[in-house]
Every structure is written in structure tokens, then in C-alpha cells.
Amino acid sequence: MIGSLPDFIMLPSxxxxxxxxxxxxxxxxxxIGNPSELKHLDVGxxxxxxxxxxxxxxxxxxxQHLDLSYNSLTSQFPSYWMPPFNLDSLHLGFCDMGPRFPKxxxxxxxxxxxxxxxxxxxxxxxxxxxxxxxYLSFLNLxxxxxSGMLPNLSSEYPLYIGTDFSxxxxxxxxxxxxxxxxxLNLxxxxxxxxxxxxxxxxxGALSFLDLSITYYPGGFLxxxxxxxx
Numbered sequence: 093m094i095g096s097l098p099d100f101i102m103l104p105s106x107x108x109x110x111x112x113x114x115x116x117x118x119x120x121x122x123x124i125g126n127p128s129e130l131k132h133l134d135v136g137x138x139x140x141x142x143x144x145x146x147x148x149x150x151x152x153x154x155x156q157h158l159d160l161s162y163n164s165l166t167s168q169f170p171s172y173w174m175p176p177f178n179l180d181s182l183h184l185g186f187c188d189m190g191p192r193f194p195k196x197x198x199x200x201x202x203x204x205x206x207x208x209x210x211x212x213x214x215x216x217x218x219x220x221x222x223x224x225x226x227y228l229s230f231l232n233l234x235x236x237x238x239s240g241m242l243p244n245l246s247s248e249y250p251l252y253i254g255t256d257f258s259x260x261x262x263x264x265x266x267x268x269x270x271x272x273x274x275x276l277n278l279x280x281x282x283x284x285x286x287x288x289x290x291x292x293x294x295x296g297a298l299s300f301l302d303l304s305i306t307y308y309p310g311g312f313l314x315x316x317x318x319x320x321x
Contacts, residue, residue, distance in 0.1 A: 097140070100124050112159065113137040120165070122147045134159040136183060141165065144187070146173050153177055161185035161207060167194070174199050181205035185232065188212050193221070193238075201225050209256065210235040217242075234258040234277065242267040257281065258302065269293055275300040 093111065096118035100106065106127035112134045119142035120135070128151045140163040149155075155177040166188040173196050180202055190212035198220055200206075204227045214237035222243050234256040241264035242257070254275040263282040268289045276290070279302045287303065294301070 097121055097124065097135070100126050103127055104129075106130055108132040110134045111138070116140055118142075120144060120148060120160075125149050125151050128152070129154060131155055132157045135163070136161040136185075138163055143168050145169065146175075149175060149177065151176070156180045157182075159183040160187055163187065169194070169196055171195055178202050183207040184211060186210035186235075190214055190236070193218055197221065197224065202227060204228060205230040207232040208236075209233060212236065213238055216240040230254045232256040233260065236260055238262065241265075244268045246270045253297075266290060271296045273298055277302040279304040 093114040093116065095116065097116060097120060099121055100123040104127055107129045109124075109130060110132060113136070116135065116138040117140065120140055122145075124133070125148045130152055131154050133152075133155060134157065136159040140160075143166050144160065145168050153176040156179055158177075158179055158181070161183045162185055167184070175196055179200055182200065182203060182205070185207045186209065188211065189208060191214045193213055193215040194208070195218075197206075201224065203225045206228065207230075209232045216239055217233075222245075230253060232255075235258070237260065239261040242262055244267060245255075246268045253273065255269065255273065256275075256277040258277040259280040261282060262278075263284065265285045266278065266283050266287060266289050269276060271293050273293050274297045276293075276298065277300070283303075290301065290303070
């Protein structure tokens with residue numbers, strides 16, 4: 093499908109809008125937030141551009157899934173903004189959200205899938221983020237400039253399955269991950285010390301592990317592992 097998005101003011105009962113992987117261009121109209129019944133919004137992998145603001149989401153209190161990833165979008169939300177929705181999944185890969193870590197995520201306490209990769213965030217991850225949601229099982233923070241140390245994630249997010257922290261500026265010792273982790277990418281960071289904490293999960297469900305170009309005392313560690321032990 094080629095073209096621009098229509099005016100959604102004439103679709104007040106719309107509950108699902110899934111138009112990902114097309115050739116849509118232009119901006120996202122503010123009326124996309126008019127259908128108050130909209131639960132699933134996916135416009136990822138198009139050529140949309142422009143600014144996305146709180147005006148786009150004013151009425152979307154029932155939204156559960158939001159995907160704006162892989163477009164040329166910039167988010168502009170005031171620091172005090174609290175979304176009307178509490179999502180199950182949020183995918184904003186390669187949307188410009190930086191440079192600060194998006195504070196409005198603090199209200200997403202039901203989220204199970206979160207992708208804010210390539211979002212031009214150059215900031216420490218705030219402490220509240222590690223207590224965000226007990227349901228979080230997939231997390232992608234890759235391709236940003238996030239920094240600081242990661243906490244023990246085995247207790248914070250016991251449901252973790254897939255995690256990608258690659259291509260950031262994280263440092264310190266490698267964090268402990270849940271034993272049921274299936275995919276783990278920590279490459280291109282500044283972690284130090286032993287990989288013994290990773291070895292503890294390699295006998296379980298882990299099927300993909302990437303520690304390439306990861307600094308440790310004495311040089312750089314290059315590990316790419318795929319398969320079951």
C-alpha cells in the first residue's frame with residue numbers, strides 16, 4: 093500500500109489498525125487518536141515522518157499494543173506527560189526519543205514487550221525502570237548511547253526471555269539474568285570481569301548469546317554462541 097494515512101475522524105469505532113510493512117509516507121495525523129476504542133495500532137516499517145506528540149494519543153485509554161518502529165518519527169512529549177494507556181507491548185525502534193530517557197514509560201506497569209532500540213537516547217537508565225513491570229519478558233535497548241551499570245536482573249524480571257542491550261555504553265560487571273533466558277545480546281559495551289554469571293544460564297533455555305566486542309581486563313572478549321548445550 094502506497095500513500096499517506098487518512099483522516100481518522102470518520103472511524104470512531106475502530107479497534108484494530110495494522111498497516112505495517114507498507115510504503116506509507118507523510119505524517120501521522122493527530123486524528124489517529126480519535127477512535128477511543130482503538131486497542132491495537134501498528135504502523136511500523138513504513139516511511140512515515142514528522143513529530144509524534146501527546147495530541148496523537150489523547151483518547152487512546154484502551155490501547156494495548158503500539159508499534160511506530162522503523163519510520164522517521166520524532167517524539168516530543170513534555171516531561172510531565174502521563175499517557176492515558178497502560179500498554180502490553182510497545183515498539184518504538186528507531187524513533188527519535190532522546191536524548192533523555194523517556195520518563196513517561198514509568199506508567200507502563202503492565203508491559204511485557206518493550207523495544208526502544210535506536211532511539212538516540214544518551215542517558216543513564218533511571219532506577220524506577222528496573223521496577224517497571226513484573227510481566228516484562230522481552231526488552232530491546234540496543235543501538236543507543238545508554239550508560240551506567242545494570243542491576244541483578246534475575247530478581248527484577250524473572251520472566252525475561254529475550255534481551256538486547258547491545259551497542260551502548262554499559263559498564264561494570266555482567267549482570268545476572270534469569271535462568272529461563274533464551275536470547276541475550278550484550279555486545280559492543282564496556283562490561284568488565286568474569287563471564288561466570290553467563291555460564292550459569294548456558295545449560296538452560298539459552299539458544300543465542302552475543303558478547304562480541306565486549307571489554308574485559310586484558311583485552312576484548314568475543315563470544316558468539318548459538319544452540320543448546
